Amino acid sequence: MPHWSGRRDRATARDVSPATTMTTAMTPHPVVPICYNGARPGTDFRSSSRRHHRSNKEYGKRGMGLRLDQRLFSKVTVVFAALVLSLFNRVLVSTTGSTFNDAVHITAIVGESVVFNCQVEFPAEHPVPYVLQWEKKGLDIPIFIWYDNYPTHSGSGYEGRVARVSQDSPYGLASLNLTNIQESDQGWYACKVVFLNRSPTNKNGTWFHLDVHAPPKFVTTPGEVQYINVGDSIILNCQAVGTPTPEIVWFKDATDVQPTTTVGIFNDGTELRISNIRTEDIGDYTCIARNGEGQISHTARVLIAGGAVIMSPPTNQTKLEGEKVEFLCGAKAMPGNVTVRWSRDGAFVKSISSLETRVTIKKDGSMVINPVSADDSGQYLCEVSNGIGDPQSASAYLNVEYPAKVTFTPTVQYLPFRLAGVVQCYIKANPPLQYVTWTKDKRLLEPYQQKDIVIMNNGSLLFTRVNQNHQGRYTCTPYNAQGTQGSSGQMEVLVRKPPTFTVEPENMYQRKISESVEMHCDAQEAEGTQKPKIQWQRRDGAPLPKGRHSIHGGNITIENLRKTDFGYYHCVASNEVATIVTTTHLVVEGTQPHAPYNVSANASETTVTLQWLPGYSGGPDYKQDYTIWYKEPGMADWSTIPVTPSGSTQVTINRLTPDTTYEFQVVGKNALGDGMLSKVISIRTLVHKECGH
Numbered sequence: 001m002p003h004w005s006g007r008r009d010r011a012t013a014r015d016v017s018p019a020t021t022m023t024t025a026m027t028p029h030p031v032v033p034i035c036y037n038g039a040r041p042g043t044d045f046r047s048s049s050r051r052h053h054r055s056n057k058e059y060g061k062r063g064m065g066l067r068l069d070q071r072l073f074s075k076v077t078v079v080f081a082a083l084v085l086s087l088f089n090r091v092l093v094s095t096t097g098s099t100f101n102d103a104v105h106i107t108a109i110v111g112e113s114v115v116f117n118c119q120v121e122f123p124a125e126h127p128v129p130y131v132l133q134w135e136k137k138g139l140d141i142p143i144f145i146w147y148d149n150y151p152t153h154s155g156s157g158y159e160g161r162v163a164r165v166s167q168d169s170p171y172g173l174a175s176l177n178l179t180n181i182q183e184s185d186q187g188w189y190a191c192k193v194v195f196l197n198r199s200p201t202n203k204n205g206t207w208f209h210l211d212v213h214a215p216p217k218f219v220t221t222p223g224e225v226q227y228i229n230v231g232d233s234i235i236l237n238c239q240a241v242g243t244p245t246p247e248i249v250w251f252k253d254a255t256d257v258q259p260t261t262t263v264g265i266f267n268d269g270t271e272l273r274i275s276n277i278r279t280e281d282i283g284d285y286t287c288i289a290r291n292g293e294g295q296i297s298h299t300a301r302v303l304i305a306g307g308a309v310i311m312s313p314p315t316n317q318t319k320l321e322g323e324k325v326e327f328l329c330g331a332k333a334m335p336g337n338v339t340v341r342w343s344r345d346g347a348f349v350k351s352i353s354s355l356e357t358r359v360t361i362k363k364d365g366s367m368v369i370n371p372v373s374a375d376d377s378g379q380y381l382c383e384v385s386n387g388i389g390d391p392q393s394a395s396a397y398l399n400v401e402y403p404a405k406v407t408f409t410p411t412v413q414y415l416p417f418r419l420a421g422v423v424q425c426y427i428k429a430n431p432p433l434q435y436v437t438w439t440k441d442k443r444l445l446e447p448y449q450q451k452d453i454v455i456m457n458n459g460s461l462l463f464t465r466v467n468q469n470h471q472g473r474y475t476c477t478p479y480n481a482q483g484t485q486g487s488s489g490q491m492e493v494l495v496r497k498p499p500t501f502t503v504e505p506e507n508m509y510q511r512k513i514s515e516s517v518e519m520h521c522d523a524q525e526a527e528g529t530q531k532p533k534i535q536w537q538r539r540d541g542a543p544l545p546k547g548r549h550s551i552h553g554g555n556i557t558i559e560n561l562r563k564t565d566f567g568y569y570h571c572v573a574s575n576e577v578a579t580i581v582t583t584t585h586l587v588v589e590g591t592q593p594h595a596p597y598n599v600s601a602n603a604s605e606t607t608v609t610l611q612w613l614p615g616y617s618g619g620p621d622y623k624q625d626y627t628i629w630y631k632e633p634g635m636a637d638w639s640t641i642p643v644t645p646s647g648s649t650q651v652t653i654n655r656l657t658p659d660t661t662y663e664f665q666v667v668g669k670n671a672l673g674d675g676m677l678s679k680v681i682s683i684r685t686l687v688h689k690e691c692g693h
Contacts, residue, residue: 103188103207109293110214110243113179115165118191118206119172129196132164134176137188144176157184178210183243186212215294216246220270221287222298227305227335233275236300238287246289253283279304307389308333314367314382314396320482321402324370329382329394331365340365341383349380374402377430404429404478405485413474413491414529415466416498416578423461423493425476433459437477445474471495497526498578503554505571505584511561512619513590521582522554523573532573532580539568539583563591566616589619593668593675596626596649601664601683608683609652612666615675622670628653629665629677638665658688 108114122128134144136155143155144162154162158178165175174193178185189208220239228234240246248269250257259265262275274281286299312330319325331338342349342361349359349367354375360368365384369376377400385391408426415421425436436459438445447453447461453470454462459478463470471494477487503522511517523532534554538544545565549558554573558565566588573580594615602609610628617624626643628651643651656662661684668675 103209105209105211107211107213108181108185110181110183110212112181113177114181114210115171116176116178116189116191116208117171118174118176118193120174120193123195131194131196132174133192133194134162135190135192137190143189181210181212183212183214186210186243212243213291213293214241214243216240216242216289216291216296218289218296218298222285222300224300225335226300226302228277228302229305230277230279232277233273234277234302236272236274236285236287237270238272238289238298239270240289240296242289242291242293244291246291246295249288249290251286251288254286257285274302277302303334305388306334308338308384308386308392310382310384310392310394313394314380316397316399318399318401319372321374321400322371324368325372325398326366326368327380327382327396327398329365329367329384331384331392333384333386333388335386338365338384338386341385342367343381343383344378369398372398372400374400374428374430376400399430401430401482403483403485404433404480406476406478406488409489410491411489413493414577415463415470415493415495417466417468417495419466419498419578421463421466421470421578422456423463423474423491425459425461425478425488427459427476427478429478429480431481433457433478434480435459436479439475441472466495468495496529496577499523499525499529499532499573499575499580501571501573501580501582504582505569508585508587510587510589513561513563513588515561516557516559517561517586518555518557519569519571519584519586520555521571521573523580525575526577529577530575532575535572535574537570537572539570542567558586561588563588563594566591566594587616589621590672591618592672593617593622593624593670595676596666596668596678599664599666599678599681601681603683603685605658605686605688606656607652607654608656608662608664608685609650610664610666610681611650612678614649615668617668618670618672618675622672623647624668624670624675626651627667627669627674629667630662633661633663633682656685658685660685 104117106114106116116134120130129148132144132146133142135142139155141155142153143158144164145153146164152164154160161179163177163179164173165171165177167173169175174191176189176191187210189210191206191208218238218240220237222236222238226234226236236250238248238250240248250265250269250272257263257265257272262278263281264273265271266273272285272287282302282304284299284301286297288295288297290296308331310329310331312328314327314329317325317327327342329340329342331340340361342359344352344355349355350361352359354373355369358369358371358373360370362368365382367380367382377398379395379397381393381395383391383393405428406426407428410424410426413423415423425438427433427436436455438447438455438461445453447455452464452467454464456462459476461474474491474493475487475489477484501521501523503520505519505521509517509519519536521534521536523534525531534551536544536551536556544556545558545562548560549556551557554571556569565586568583568585571582571584596612596615599610599612601611608630612626614624614626623646625646626649628641628643629638630641630653631638641651641653653664661682664681664683666678
């Protein structure tokens with residue numbers, strides 16, 4: 001048997017003339033298929049609105065229902081069972097004489113219904129039992145088998161979609177109704193009627209060819225929005241299925257796409273490729289899939305990607321403690337997947353333990369703190385990003401106001417007898433403290449009326465010279481513009497003698513470089529007080545030399561002295577009553593000069609005069625000379641001028657350019673080499689008078 005495709009063009013199908021006809025083996029009980037459709041060869045039937053059927057008057061007699069004689073029922077049952085078995089085994093009656101040229105061609109659309117019209121002509125117009133069978137070419141098992149009073153058989157994939165037409169319909173008794181048509185239904189169908197209990201008589205069978213058309217349907221489309229950067233490339237993929245095969249065409253902003261050196265259409269129109277994207281390539285790209293059954297479209301918008309931009313930045317706000325505050329941080333971006341992060345002092349607000357239960361980040365990016373507390377004051381930073389470019393940020397300050405309050409009340413405070421001393425009132429206030437009231441021994445204290453008591457800016461009491469009368473029980477009450485949160489607890493103020501130095505360091509220690517020095521210090525407490533603690537510090541705040549110093553008792557030893565050890569040192573003795581300090585000077589000799597300091601300058605139109613104080617020369621045996629370094633800002637190279645006469649701490653630099661800024665540094669030099677440069681000083685020469693400025 002020749003191979004036939006299940007899908008054929010309508011015109012082509014009509015022209016098919018197979019070289020052979022389909023034949024099968026004979027059944028044990030010879031039967032003859034008789035199928036007439038009553039139509040001219042080549043008649044084209046269309047489903048729904050597309051079908052045009054001929055009049056039924058030529059289709060023969062109808063309405064002859066089959067009723068088996070009760071006496072034949074048992075015999076027919078056995079015969080039908082054998083018949084069905086033989087049909088499933090392809091044991092069918094010969095249909096010689098029927099050709100594809102005689103076929104009826106029907107065209108239908110996916111989802112519609114169609115009727116294959118097939119007449120039944122009984123021998124001598126006398127109804128006899130028969131089996132109705134519909135086959136589809138290429139399938140081993142019929143798609144439909146019917147026998148009166150027996151269950152109907154529907155082939156795989158046709159369940160619920162094939163049925164014999166109603167006896168009251170205008171179609172032949174053997175007609176088949178196929179519903180919910182699918183693309184896979186396209187192909188050749190044969191109608192066969194098998195009469196039982198009669199001698200075989202051969203007549204032409206009936207063939208139908210079903211063409212199934214489907215409107216286009218997309219199987220692949222690009223995303224609705226495509227974000228790209230200028231210079232990038234992009235491929236828009238648009239694929240559709242349908243019968244006939246859909247054509248794909250592309251439009252940009254309602255104008256058909258014309259290929260250029262950077263724009264091309266490939267793979268049968270399914271791919272639109274754009275390379276080296278420019279701003280003029282931005283727009284709406286529409287792919288249209290169309291065939292004879294309809295068309296569909298899909299639009300993708302190509303946009304230049306952009307980083308997030310803050311549209312509604314936060315603003316500074318002032319709130320009272322306990323109120324609610326909300327900071328805005330609205331942002332836009334392409335794409336719009338904006339992430340908003342709020343922080344304070346570099347820490348994410350949700351990670352700050354004092355905030356985490358009171359702060360909320362809303363979907364629109366705004367931050368809410370409810371309620372605010374005094375400790376929430378600070379700078380809050382909103383940072384937005386969509387992953388493109390650098391994150392953008394904006395900040396705002398939250399100022400939380402509250403009545404002045406006492407944060408800590410020490411039970412006992414000490415004043416050093418005959419020294420200056422302070423009674424502290426530990427206050428926190430916003431807005432700033434306005435004033436503090438004090439009581440002593442439950443009576444209002446008027447410091448302004450006493451010459452030896454002063455109220456400090458922070459509200460504490462300063463006693464310029466302590467005496468025994470200052471001892472007592474004190475309280476303080478702070479006030480600001482929001483009022484007060486109350487008074488402190490009662491503080492016992494005791495007057496005690498301060499510690500005193502029993503051993504003080506020398507005024508100056510002179511050592512040579514690489515030597516060691518030991519500086520002595522000790523102190524004792526007054527009666528009834530604690531022993532003072534001894535500490536050593538540099539006056540300039542620099543740390544003590546790591547790994548080269550040790551402290552034993554009140555004495556400090558510095559080994560392997562260096563130039564950087566030169567300077568003033570404090571011995572500090574402190575206990576609960578007072579802190580006392582004594583100072584010594586450590587001079588390290590045999591070094592290069594120290595940097596000059598207090599450099600000043602005066603300028604004229606073309607000259608600058610410099611003055612300075614000399615740094616330590618490196619020792620009494622060393623004479624120090626100076627060199628001036630100068631240049632214009634932005635220049636890489638410095639110019640130098642030696643200072644004359646030797647040892648002078650003043651010099652004038654001549655032949656400078658008027659109205660020009662210069663930078664100057666001074667460096668000392670002795671026999672051991674150059675010392676450290678002074679700090680840079682900048683000065684601008686005057687404008688030349690002839691310029692008329």
